[in-house]
Amino acid sequence: MGLKVYNSLNNEMEVFEPLQAGKVNMYVCGPTVYNYIHIGNARSIVAFDTIRRYLEYLGYDVNYVSNFTDVDDKMIKAAKEDGITVPEVADKFIKAYFEDTKALNVEPATLNPRATENIPDIIKFVQALIDQGYAYSVDGDVYYRARKFKTYGELGHEDLDTLESGASQHVSADELAKKEDPIDFALWKKAKPDEISWDSPWGKGRPGWHIECSVMSTKYLGDTFDIHGGGIDLEFPHHENERAQSEAKTGKRFVNYWLHNGFVTVGDDDEKMSKSLGNFVTVHDLIKKIDPQVLRFMMSTTQYRRPIRFSQAGLDEATANLKKLQTAYTNLEYRLKDAEEDGDPKVDQEIRQLQADFQDAMDDDFNVQNGIAKVYEIAKLGNVYAERPFVFKETIELIMQRLKQLSSIFGIELSATAFNDADVEKLIAERNQARADHNFQRSDEIRDELKEQGIVLEDTPQGTRFRRENKR
Template sequence: MLKIYNTLTRKKEAFIPIEEGKVRMYVCGPTVYNYIHIGNARSTVAFDTVRRYLEYRGYDVNYVSNFTDVDDKIIRAAKELNLTAPEVADKFIEAYHADTHALGVEEACHHPRVMENIPEIIDFIAVLIKKEYAYEVDGDVYYRTRKFENYGKLSDISIDELEVGASNRLNAQENNKKEDPLDFALWKSAKADEISWESPWGAGRPGWHIECSVMATKYLGDTIDIHAGGQDLTFPHHENEIAQSEAKTGHPFAHYWMHNGFVTMDNEKMSKSLGNFVLVHDIIKKVDPQILRFFMATTQYRRPISYSETTIEEARANLTKLKMAFDNVTYRLKDAVATGEDDQEQFDQFNQFKENFIKEMDDDFNSANGITVIYEMAKAMNIYSERSIVSKSVLEAMLDQFQELIRIFGIVFEETALLDETVEQLIEERNAARAAKDFQRSDEIRDQLKEEGIILDDTPQGTRWRRGQ
């Protein structure tokens, strides 16, 4: 049975969806004022992998991930770039799609934007005011945090701790407008030359937290199965989402809360505010996007991961090993017999790999253990492909299952295209040189092909080739 670590209860729980066979999943998306950095991408890749596994297990996943397209950072970026806020948002939403597509991320079922949901946000806030969970002051609307019972239950922080933090963090002018330092903004009154919308409280724009409450309930209903995002969103963002949503609807907001670990550089959390970030837009110009995807997807989502040249090279080497296993089996299809004497034994072995993979991934999507099973599968594929006689039905079954499982991590292998005529002639010449024991010429040809990005593998079944990573 699939189990998920629930941040709300701080334990692993059996996953029981609201509606059998279906999953309502909301993942907090980026604030689109710049290209995404690898920390942003880690969350996107982690929950894309979760989604893929849920679909593999037979669930119909309604996957919603928003764009925050109006925000203080976007407004600042618009001034710096001499663009409007919508133009900044459009620019970096397009960049987000390009970068995540390169990383093999599937499109969300819905990608709602704040600016497209302003009427719904205003209506949501109006209900909170009517229920006395919110109040208006000089065009601003604040949420009465203390009125919501068990505030802090997600982040496990007491009201007293929060009060001290809020008093130290907020300026006097803002505190003077609030009934309580813990109260947070639902609607912000308009400032000169900033984007705004008309509301019952005057011109303004939404606060950050209200956006996700509105979009999650609009597209998925008052109660959803899974709400996910980065660990840094647990407080205050997700805590405030719970308070807003449950105050309005009177129902639990989400049954399972999932949070991915940070990406670190030099043992320090990576973030734009710290200035120690690297942009995916830049990384994938130097690193194969599939390697970057593999690096992030094969660490269990709750664990932190360290980004460095060393860890990327480790991912490259491991992915190359898997690709070689795929190539070995693909190559042997050319001379395989229809069936073999021990086909059933091979089928049973690979069925066991599948069961082991599911067992590991059912344990809170433990992709680190899941990929270990796939490494074992690749080893078995290599051993089998070295036989003098191989079965076509076994090889095809191996490939089908191998690709089905590796695809959960967002990895797709394709059979490399045939060499062009010139390179084929070089390989034939090399084979002839080896037969004549002219090893100097043989090595020269190998080096020449290597410069073209083509690596030769001499196997008992003949010389094979692959493109270097």
């Protein structure tokens, strides 16, 4: 069947065909770095990292670009409040971003361009739009003629008359007086006194938010590229404006597939989590309290277009499911000790079929819920197989490989336990002897001692084994 994705431009499922065979060029809007990323930001980061990982699983070479907006009104405000420069604010929170996303096991982007590193290219882009009649300058500001772009509003499925009415009510009188049309938007903003600024043909100023992404995406991925991703809240006006600017300048289709992830909501009324509403939880704070893999797993196992309700119940469910996978992996690893050479053709075929079912699920617009269900089935099959009196090494290794491979698409790294740890094995042998001698006090002491080290003993028909609990 092949991979199909839901394209927000036409609200339809489409067969995914990259421009270049075997390669995917992908741009995902990154954060404005004036604070730590919150769970809502992390949703988009994790969703598109999971999509990227699946594309890589399919064999694509993914060129993944995700920007940092490191100058805007929020950055300027944060710098003033902290008594530091805008670049210092950016450096602080970009460093925190990399620390927090690493904890969530997010693959590093191919490139993380910063808006301030691309000012000359932004100025050239804006000038090109002016030269083509798509933009105009007024008293140091530059605006884009939205209505001149014939399909403006198509991506966000917005009516221009409705947009005009809304803009007239929400734009300040001074700005409205400058604009030719209320729906026009800023490409370049005139600097206020003591603000960070750059020289330009229109005077000192700084870029508008939308133009930054148009410049950086086309600079590093080309005039037309495969996938543009981001939160559903960016569909309009941010992505709409990116599309209008880029296609006006190049005369080419900007993006082939627009993918938008759902919100993270909180509370009984499912309110969107955002910094502006003050109801956010930062990843920076949360991962000090919980295992980051649990947060990652909760987010990566919800289909990217669906909303996620952030709750303790959701974290608890993710914890339990993650433990199931790790336990199955551990159970299989333990049986490698006494496994016989060769494999079991029937079980091997069941694993291959489950992997095919997994791929069918994921090919349906990255349906991770159905996909992870197949991984759970592999884990269950592994547990049942590990309980057999006689097991085959090749089959155990196949199950372990598939569990590890498919779990990694969700950003989860199943780990082997050092079962040859001499100290642990020595204590287990001592405990076994204590039980044989009916010295249950010493037996319990050893179990408790190991538990304090994060090692859990399990008495099975095949003998006593141990596993290490995931601890942060």
